[in-house]
Amino acid sequence: MRRRGLTRQQLIIRRLLIITGCILAVFVILAATVKIMTLAGKNRLAKSANTEGPTIKSDEAPASDWQEGWISYKGKKYEYNTGIRTFLILGIDNAHQGGDPKYDELTKGGQSDGIFLVILDPDERNVKILAVNRDTEVDVVMVGIGEDGHDVIARSQITNQHGFGGGKEYSCELTRDAVSRLLYDIPVHGYVSINYKAIPFINDSIGGVTLTIPEGMEDLEAINPEWTAGTTLTLNGEEAYDFVHIRDTEVFESQRKRLARQKLYLKSFIKQLKEKTSSDIMLPVNIYNGMKDELVSDLSVDEIGYMTTEYLNYSFNEDDIYTMEGETVVKDDGFEYFYPDEEALRDLIIKLFYKEVG
Numbered sequence: 403m404r405r406r407g408l409t410r411q412q413l414i415i416r417r418l419l420i421i422t423g424c425i426l427a428v429f430v431i432l433a434a435t436v437k438i439m440t441l442a443g444k445n446r447l448a449k450s451a452n453t454e455g456p457t458i459k460s461d462e463a464p465a466s467d468w469q470e471g472w473i474s475y476k477g478k479k480y481e482y483n484t485g486i487r488t489f490l491i492l493g494i495d496n497a498h499q500g501g502d503p504k505y506d507e508l509t510k511g512g513q514s515d516g517i518f519l520v521i522l523d524p525d526e527r528n529v530k531i532l533a534v535n536r537d538t539e540v541d542v543v544m545v546g547i548g549e550d551g552h553d554v555i556a557r558s559q560i561t562n563q564h565g566f567g568g569g570k571e572y573s574c575e576l577t578r579d580a581v582s583r584l585l586y587d588i589p590v591h592g593y594v595s596i597n598y599k600a601i602p603f604i605n606d607s608i609g610g611v612t613l614t615i616p617e618g619m620e621d622l623e624a625i626n627p628e629w630t631a632g633t634t635l636t637l638n639g640e641e642a643y644d645f646v647h648i649r650d651t652e653v654f655e656s657q658r659k660r661l662a663r664q665k666l667y668l669k670s671f672i673k674q675l676k677e678k679t680s681s682d683i684m685l686p687v688n689i690y691n692g693m694k695d696e697l698v699s700d701l702s703v704d705e706i707g708y709m710t711t712e713y714l715n716y717s718f719n720e721d722d723i724y725t726m727e728g729e730t731v732v733k734d735d736g737f738e739y740f741y742p743d744e745e746a747l748r749d750l751i752i753k754l755f756y757k758e759v760g
Contacts (some may be wrong), residue, residue: 511569
């Protein structure tokens with residue numbers, strides 16, 4: 403007895419079931435891949451994390467009930483927040499050469515014109531950013547600059563540290579260590595350096611950055627006459643590069659004015675990046691992969707994936723970008739040097755990285 407074939411309706415239903423099953427299988431595989439990637443990233447970050455605290459000293463002698471790791475500061479007891487993770491973001495400019503050929507060859511790594519320490523606090527579930535003035539005077543390791551080819555340590559602007567070391571991982575490590583020393587040996591758990599040439603790509607990856615220009619940024623009108631106070635605009639492509647990078651070096655403290663612009667840009671960029679990532683969890687990974695030629699980092703793709711899922715819901719507001727108080731001085735060489743106010747810097751370190759005991 404012959405079996406009757408399936409009806410047209412039954413064939414359609416079966417095909418729909420097969421297609422639905424395949425789609426579900428793809429989603430399961432993707433979900434499993436993301437889960438595995440984030441777990442691997444979490445484990446990798448945990449193994450590499452340095453939880454030793456800064457070297458800030460106590461104001462007074464320890465009491466009898468004192469515990470290791472505590473410090474006394476302005477009449478209160480604090481302990482370092484070991485759960486905090488810090489990541490150094492560097493904006494690199496390679497357009498500062500043209501002097502002595504030998505010196506240019508040793509400093510071809512480019513200056514770190516943007517220096518930002520991203521601070522992730524799991525207790526408060528928030529993101530803070532400490533912007534470091536690129537003109538801050540520190541000990542710079544001048545690799546191979548000695549007559550015998552040895553390294554020389556000299557006082558210079560912190561921006562110059564990245565130039566030494568070839569411009570890749572070693573340059574980033576030298577800058578990471580310089581930033582850590584400046585901030586009382588704060589642990590830095592990872593770094594990302596991005597050439598300024600990548601800014602248009604990053605900016606446009608989230609559909610451009612919309613912001614409103616506040617009062618006090620009149621220097622922007624020299625870049626674009628339409629960028630006046632009160633104007634709301636969406637930066638696209640090279641406009642974003644101009645906004646965060648261009649400055650008039652003939653104007654005193656033009657770096658501070660540019661840093662204010664960079665803060666404004668970052669506030670809007672981070673907010674919009676979070677909004678876009680909430681609907682596309684792979685966006686940060688795709689941005690990371692899309693600018694590899696202009697990027698150097700000790701973070702892997704799985705670490706980026708873990709950080710995206712872990713920190714996506716952390717809060718961030720316009721008051722969460724900090725700068726150091728201090729004084730800018732023009733020295734005999736004609737360059738500006740920034741000197742942090744030490745007490746204000748200690749106050750800031752306590753605020754960002756410590757928890758009050760009791």
